Amino acid sequence: MRVLVGVKRVVDYAVKVRVAADKKAVDLANVKMSMNPFCEIAVEEAVRLKEAKKATEIIAVSIGPKAAAETIRTALAMGCDRGIHLTTDARTDQELGPNSVAKLLAKVVEEESPDAIILGKQSIDGDFGCTGAMLAEHLKIPQCTFAATIDFDAKTVERETDTGTEVVSFPSLPAVFTADLRLNEPRYATLPNIMKAKKKKIDTKAADSLGVELNEGNTVLEVFEPPPREAGIFVDDVDGLVDKLKNEAGVL
Amino acid sequence: MLSRPGLLQTLRRTFASTSTSTASSPSLIASLKQISPALLDQNPYELDRHGRGESFHPSLPPDAICHPRSAEEVKQIVKLCASTGTALVPFGAGTSLEGHVGNASPHITISTTKHFNKLVSVDPASLQCTVQPGITRHQLNHELRDTGLQFMVDPGADASIGGMAATNASGTSAVKFGVMRDNVLQVKVVTASGEEVTAGSRTFKNSAGYDLKNLFVGSEGTLGIITELTLRLHPIVDNIVSSVCAFENLTQACDAVVMLLSCGVPVAKCEVLDGPAIHAFNIFSKDVADMTPQPHLFVELQDISDGGLLSQQEMVEEILRDCGGSGIEFSADPAVRKKLWAARHATYYASCALRPGEGKGIVTDACVPLGKLASVIAATAKDVEESGVVGPVFGHAGDGNFHCILPVRDTDSDEYLKKLEDVNDRLISRTLAAGGTCTGEHGVGSGKAKYLDQQYGEGAVEIMRTIKKSMDPQNIFNPGKIIPNSEG
Numbered sequence: 064m065r066v067l068v069g070v071k072r073v074v075d076y077a078v079k080v081r082v083a084a085d086k087k088a089v090d091l092a093n094v095k096m097s098m099n100p101f102c103e104i105a106v107e108e109a110v111r112l113k114e115a116k117k118a119t120e121i122i123a124v125s126i127g128p129k130a131a132a133e134t135i136r137t138a139l140a141m142g143c144d145r146g147i148h149l150t151t152d153a154r155t156d157q158e159l160g161p162n163s164v165a166k167l168l169a170k171v172v173e174e175e176s177p178d179a180i181i182l183g184k185q186s187i188d189g190d191f192g193c194t195g196a197m198l199a200e201h202l203k204i205p206q207c208t209f210a211a212t213i214d215f216d217a218k219t220v221e222r223e224t225d226t227g228t229e230v231v232s233f234p235s236l237p238a239v240f241t242a243d244l245r246l247n248e249p250r251y252a253t254l255p256n257i258m259k260a261k262k263k264k265i266d267t268k269a270a271d272s273l274g275v276e277l278n279e280g281n282t283v284l285e286v287f288e289p290p291p292r293e294a295g296i297f298v299d300d301v302d303g304l305v306d307k308l309k310n311e312a313g314v315l
Numbered sequence: 316m317l318s319r320p321g322l323l324q325t326l327r328r329t330f331a332s333t334s335t336s337t338a339s340s341p342s343l344i345a346s347l348k349q350i351s352p353a354l355l356d357q358n359p360y361e362l363d364r365h366g367r368g369e370s371f372h373p374s375l376p377p378d379a380i381c382h383p384r385s386a387e388e389v390k391q392i393v394k395l396c397a398s399t400g401t402a403l404v405p406f407g408a409g410t411s412l413e414g415h416v417g418n419a420s421p422h423i424t425i426s427t428t429k430h431f432n433k434l435v436s437v438d439p440a441s442l443q444c445t446v447q448p449g450i451t452r453h454q455l456n457h458e459l460r461d462t463g464l465q466f467m468v469d470p471g472a473d474a475s476i477g478g479m480a481a482t483n484a485s486g487t488s489a490v491k492f493g494v495m496r497d498n499v500l501q502v503k504v505v506t507a508s509g510e511e512v513t514a515g516s517r518t519f520k521n522s523a524g525y526d527l528k529n530l531f532v533g534s535e536g537t538l539g540i541i542t543e544l545t546l547r548l549h550p551i552v553d554n555i556v557s558s559v560c561a562f563e564n565l566t567q568a569c570d571a572v573v574m575l576l577s578c579g580v581p582v583a584k585c586e587v588l589d590g591p592a593i594h595a596f597n598i599f600s601k602d603v604a605d606m607t608p609q610p611h612l613f614v615e616l617q618d619i620s621d622g623g624l625l626s627q628q629e630m631v632e633e634i635l636r637d638c639g640g641s642g643i644e645f646s647a648d649p650a651v652r653k654k655l656w657a658a659r660h661a662t663y664y665a666s667c668a669l670r671p672g673e674g675k676g677i678v679t680d681a682c683v684p685l686g687k688l689a690s691v692i693a694a695t696a697k698d699v700e701e702s703g704v705v706g707p708v709f710g711h712a713g714d715g716n717f718h719c720i721l722p723v724r725d726t727d728s729d730e731y732l733k734k735l736e737d738v739n740d741r742l743i744s745r746t747l748a749a750g751g752t753c754t755g756e757h758g759v760g761s762g763k764a765k766y767l768d769q770q771y772g773e774g775a776v777e778i779m780r781t782i783k784k785s786m787d788p789q790n791i792f793n794p795g796k797i798i799p800n801s802e803g
Binding site for chain 1: 454456457458460461462463464465550551552553619649650653
């Protein structure tokens with residue numbers, strides 16, 4: 064089985080982001096960037112498949128600036144075999160959206176013919192959570208999103224939903240899977256593997272050379288911080304509470 | 316002057332009111348506020364939190380908490396406190412176990428995890444990194460993950476690096492990777508004069524002058540405030556296997572440990588748990604399969620190659636079996652291993668949970684020469700059983716170090732508390748008589764100061780006293796800790 068894994072270079076989850084002065088975007092200058100945590104989980108799942116001898120080759124693909132090659136190297140250090148880098152100067156946290164990414168990945172799938180495509184369920188910068196589903200739609204193949212476990216033998220997936228876990232089955236491969244938090248705990252790459260990764264192959268192409276229209280159809284108007292949290296207050300009695308809930312909070 | 320409370324009195328005080336000393340001066344507080352607007356915190360819940368660690372010792376809160384962002388701010392705080400003779404206590408993650416961070420004297424706390432917690436630099440080729448004291452070890456290892464290197468000291472809790480250095484922390488990985496003193500190469504400390512000194516060297520070997528780095532590491536905030544640390548890192552290894560093995564009795568289990576180490580097995584972790592500890596473990600930890608309630612060894616092995624790991628595994632299995640071990644199981648699955656060690660760390664809570672109700676546990680921390688481990692640990696377990704108290708025993712057998720957890724309840728009778736006090740006293744006497752130390756890793760705090768004379772003799776303790784007096788003439792750095800009969 065050949066597995067294609069999507070990895071995205073995003074702001075490190077531990078960073079406290081700030082809005083840029085022009086309020087058009089998040090300020091990324093000198094900010095630590097890392098692989099999207101859900102992409103790490105996707106990579107880990109694919110590497111475990113290889114270790115269990117269920118997968119023969121794992122390809123890591125990333126769409127992003129030149130530095131996204133580092134993210135692909137991390138995936139290679141974790142155990143992927145080779146990488147594909149589609150370069151773009153568009154901001155991948157807001158300009159290049161899920162539909163464009165899905166269309167680009169669909170092109171890669173057409174080229175590479177993987178049996179399974181594993182993505183993170185969402186990126187922690189865009190937070191759309193749409194790419195996996197859109198990709199499956201473009202390819203007209205099954206999708207199993209928010210996967211907490213994937214069983215390739217039984218062809219079932221446990222999905223995390225807000226009301227609990229549901230078990231779905233997929234009819235066939237190829238299919239798209241998106242990784243939820245509980246799917247696995249990603250490994251830290253060892254130094255020998257980091258060294259080996261430097262020698263693995265990464266194919267680089269310009270994203271706009273694939274014949275895909277990269278027009279998302281929406282524009283970001285403004286980026287701003289949420290208003291600061293106000294202190295709580297004490298009310299004197301239940302009537303006071305009801306009054307506040309009705310007339311101030313507007314929830315009754 | 317602080318009297319030396321017996322354990323019984325300390326336990327009673329746990330549930331009584333807190334300090335009645337006079338507070339730090341308002342003008343000092345005002346001056347501290349001027350260092351930076353967000354620096355000072357006097358929220359009563361935060362004050363209470365900063366007066367306690369993870370032990371049964373009651374909260375002895377500060378008058379205010381400072382959250383410095385830099386060594387410069389630490390210097391300013393120290394100078395201000397020195398000018399008014401106000402005590403100063405550093406605080407990391409609050410996971411200490413011997414009442415380190417509470418202080419009955421009116422004091423200001425320097426809290427490092429909010430703003431003074433950055434990874435400053437990494438030098439992978441030199442296998443080291445430099446950090447600010449407030450960074451926690453999980454935070455650090457997460458930030459290091461792309462380098463293939465990790466900081467190996469693992470006290471169980473997600474402690475701050477500064478706190479770990481101040482207490483010379485260790486844990487399950489010490490048997491292979493050493494304690495904080497082996498893993499801190501260099502420290503910067505702000506001393507009583509308000510200046511920052513550098514101790515140690517970023518090299519792996521250094522013979523230049525007195526070893527100030529190892530004086531500061533383990534000084535529990537009594538000699539200065541740590542502002543930066545350079546740490547030794549180790550490569551992440553992914554050939555790891557953990558094992559569990561049952562024994563008829565503790566003596567057999569500890570003899571097996573001696574055999575493993577004598578045969579040169581480079582164990583990565585080597586832990587012993589007695590029957591009651593396994594029983595507590597079974598009830599508390601749902602993630603790990605139940606084990607028969609008899610003494611067990613948990614051993615972890617790692618190797619740079621899987622062939623090497625297999626050889627180690629075969630050797631260990633043979634040794635454990637020869638020593639009377641049974642039911643030996645190995646697992647390489649990272650999820651299984653993680654659950655096992657998480658459950659091992661939770662054995663403290665599991666032990667406290669054996670006696671439901673409000674209260675905490677007395678954590679003892681005996682460390683003896685390895686050859687004496689079997690006799691001391693077996694005698695301790697026997698004493699616990701014969702005294703009729705709850706006191707699971709478990710620990711870092713590979714280091715000759717074990718803990719006996721004695722859960723205390725608010726509702727305990729004086730009679731029961733006296734039994735606990737006696738078990739604890741006999742444990743420490745037994746340990747010292749075996750040439751051991753009253754604390755292998757948790758530190759002295761205030762509670763164990765009274766044992767230092769017996770352990771080291773007057774001469775050595777007098778030297779410690781002299782050092783403290785000359786480095787901190789006003790006694791502002793965490794007064795009342797470590798040195799016996801010192802004013803708090």
